[in-house]
Amino acid sequence: MIPEDVLAFFDLKQGRRPKAILNVLVGKMTVSALFWGLEYDILEYLNFWKTIDTTSFLENVDRAVEGGFLAKKDELIYLTEAGQQKQFSCTTPTPFIKKVRLDEAINLLLLANQVISEFSFKNNRYIPVSDNLRINVILKNWFKQLKSRNHHTTDIVQKYTQGLDELLSQLQQHDADILLSYLPNHVDPGWTIDQLAQAFGISKFQMELKIRLIFSKIISDAVLTKTAPFVDLLNSTIKENVMPDSTYQTWQLIQQGKTVDEVARLKHVKTNTVKEHILMAAILDSNFPFDKFVRFNFEIGKHPTEVDFRSIQSQIADITFFDFRLIQIRKIKEQQNNNGNR
Structure with a gap:
């Protein structure tokens, strides 16, 4: 692998974490991995390259920074103009x-x-x-x-x-x-x-x-x-759904009208696990009914991932991180639907 190889996954305006990119490529199915994949607008690459050499990828990100093709700021990596000239041009995977x-x-x-x-x-x-x-x-x-x-x-x-x-x-x-x-x-x-x-x-x-x-x-x-x-x-x-089996089962039960507590009892899991599954569904389901789950309405701004949960919690005492993350996901999806890649 050479430094120019990693440039395809970085952006001039949006800072990205290399490990978050790799999490998407190898198909790590956690709320955090999927959330950042959504934010970076690279979910088409989900589970696209399970055998990628992650160590070499990270080493070449560092080399690309040293070579001036990437720039590091506050632990985030940005593509530079020099890097854009070296960036490998390719299409993105089909959503299917x-x-x-x-x-x-x-x-x-x-x-x-x-x-x-x-x-x-x-x-x-x-x-x-x-x-x-x-x-x-x-x-x-x-x-x-x-x-x-x-x-x-x-x-x-x-x-x-x-x-x-x-x-x-x-x-x-x-x-x-x-x-x-x-x-x-x-x-x-x-x-x-x-x-x-x-x-x-x-x-x-x-x-x-x-x-x-x-x-x-x-x-x-x-x-x-x-x-x-x-x-x-x-x-x-072909898998029935892009969601993990357990998440998909949870989401089907919720769609059938079961509450979070009822699903937790049926599946013998914690309520937080059920909420994590709902968040994953919110990220992966293009028809997710946000209005059914969002309890609070407030303007989160143009850059929802830059908003701190604690600052919102100081204004809305009973808001939970689940509520906050759901609002972030909805905002990111709205921006991508309206404006394409941000």
């Missing part, structure tokens, strides 16, 4: 991808391409690119269903190729070239990330980021447009 187990979906697509390619050459003596039992079982069942619907080899290959072409057509030509080079097939095992990085003149980190973004795009397209035969392959990687 938060509901997908991305690494599993990528591995399924890689293995599927290999299997179909080898099948087209009538070759059954090869080493699969994945040795993960779950991946292999899912792929085997999908391929079995595919063969049951298409009895001839040419039909299966044609169906797969047609679907892949549809997905590739939604990409920029540059990205389609990268994806095709990366996919394993009968002729070659696919280019490595190192090889692709060298060929396209970017760092290994930037290439892996780009590949993940490309996959997030085609996975979202395949599922949302029901592109055959990929949608059947990827359905098993």
